[in-house]
Amino acid sequence: MLLAQLPEDLLYHILSYLDYRSLSRLSQVCKSFYCFVNRDAVWRRIAKEFLNTGITREGKDIYPLIRLKERVKIAQNWYNGICKRAIPLKWKIKLLPWLQLDGDILFLSQAADIRMYHLHKDSGRLHHSPYEIYSGHKGDVCRFALTDSLLISGGSDGKILVHSRRNDVPVEFTGHNQEVNCVDAKDGLIISGSRDRTARIWTLTSTSPRDTIPMYDRVWSVAISPTLSSFVTGTACCVNFSPLRIWDVERSACLGSLGSEFRRGAGVLDIMYESPFQLFTCGYDTFIRLWDLRLSPRKCAMEWEEPHDSSLYCIQTDGNHMIASGSSYYGVVRLWDKRQTECLQFFQLSSDPVSSPVYCLRFNSSHLYAALATALHSLDFRQNPAHVR
Template identity: 75%
Template sequence: MYAAKELLPRALSRLSQVCKTIYHFANRDAVWRRIAKEFINTGITRQGKDVYPHILLKDRVKVSQNWYNGICRKEVMLKWRINLLPWIQLDRDVLYLSQAAEIGAYHLRPDRGRLQRRPMALFSGHQEDVCRFAVTDTHLVSGGSDGKILVHHKRNCFSSVEYSGHNQEVNCLDCRGALIVSGSRDRTARIWTLSSNCPRGTIPMNDRVWSVAISPTQSSFVTGTACCENFSPLRIWDVERCELLCCLGSEFRRGAGVLDIVYESPYQLFTCGYDTFIRSWDLRLSPRKCVMEWEEPHDSALYCIQTDGNHMIASGSSYYGVVRTWDKRQTRCLEMFQLSSTVSSPVYCLRFNTSHLYATLATTLHSLDFRQGPRPLRLYPLP
């Protein structure tokens, strides 16, 4: 299937060598848009939106073939001495990385995708480690083991507003627009706004909350619990009334906690967790149900996932820093990348753009560069 799709890009590339006029025509995004939508991780969503309009589609299709075939160059970008639970967010050419109680903003060099040695901004204020944080156009919102939520303005990292309400660590949070939702080990989920540091609503969960995600419409949100006290860890809540709208699934085993939730659209949801499955949920159906599953081949818990808005999913496993890429049109994974062969650390978080994938382990930040393969072996003539 994929080989057949490569024929048209190859024909266009050869056609562009005929003359300058055809060359300029064959390089236009309008020619490549329909082709790019069928490839993985080209920045074209299922709805046809272009996420990276400043990069030629022709170049993105070429790099997409490396993603599909697992051709990349691995690199360790940062190391630290103690074991942490680092979290990252990617905002255009800035990578945000939490280390202990601080969050650093690192500028990515456009030529190599590497970090600058020192962060251009440092966000602090927590008394203990940062558990999760979210980045918007104007703010950075973080939750910590001290039970506090801090709201920083991105342009002024030296001042922050403290939100107090949880009495144990804030395991997860999400922020969209002016809405903030947090989940904690204290078995509650709380709703906040950027304009007030008092919770707008508190929902007793009767279980530890591991993950939350706000719908793109901002009218509802999803919580994922540890699944120790009940067998429906996934629940959708109304933002205005703080009422339960529905539960997703009912056949989860005890302890099958949900560790990450991703909204790809207002009606499509992806989840992963301790039961080793990635699941796709269609929220338009009645009742809302799982429409597709992908199982981790080595029976490892899945700590994090990300989608490209079209055909690709990337997941991070719990052992030896294993990252997998998936094509939603297939049940088997495309490629596996083992980031550590000596230390058995989970992939706590991963983020990618069209050319790079960044992943954090307990003591390292890794990069996979898909613009080019590994360094070629140096061959010497025989004597």
């Protein structure tokens, strides 16, 4: 019996012993093998081991419309740092921009506005002009969050604006008396943190806060748990307690702190949940930390140190093995493999004598976008590597 005549389940089992190079060579043998090997089922196991293929540790596929073989090809470039750089947007005034990606739409804050840009599906490039502009703040937008239908922004004017993504007139939420440094939103729940040393809990049914929590320190970052039962705050660490604390949403009560050995001033600038039990943080102390909330007491499970002693302004993960971080000097973006302690790749985006931090970065399967003080940078990882065709 010829190999191609074997039952499909047996053929799948045989191909599971092959690496990506062997699979790629096999797909070039004949048309029937090409069609069979290109199936996602053949590449799923391999894709789980690569960086940023869109397959999470739970097996969820983030990019189902892109073939897994193609994503494995691109993943090699992420690992090897092979990309094409571009600067799709520039502006003259130095800003503290923030980014969000939603499919083929990129949202970018510039001063008091948030601009929505469409990305070309084939190239990942931005359309030159914004498709929508969301405005209403009397000062700069500090942070914003997206839901399926809403855009929620916090500004230096102390206001929180809830915009419909259809760009109707925004609803103004008032309560903070200083700039809103951070905001997160999920399923009608909004958490904000401010320089006024409070965190506030909001719902969409009222423009006044449901609860106000005294923090006794400036709040730099917040993140709502995927379960919606709790949230985490990151403060400036200028008082004698941990800058990371977990709060119960319903009771507004502190459920505990994370870590106890932060040096004074080691504020937490970015927080993200990867799962209900895993939390990533970064900040002024130059470390990325992974916290396992299942441990008792809750403690740091792993950490990665920025090698040039730079503060870390932002992080994002692919839900599996990759972390991307933005540093405070020379616009440095670093890629990390969670299975290693050393930095995997780094990209210096700015060569200006007065360097800019990477204030925010976001990526999809093929592109990374990074916002610096005067420009938006993009890295395109879709170059064809030698081993997969």
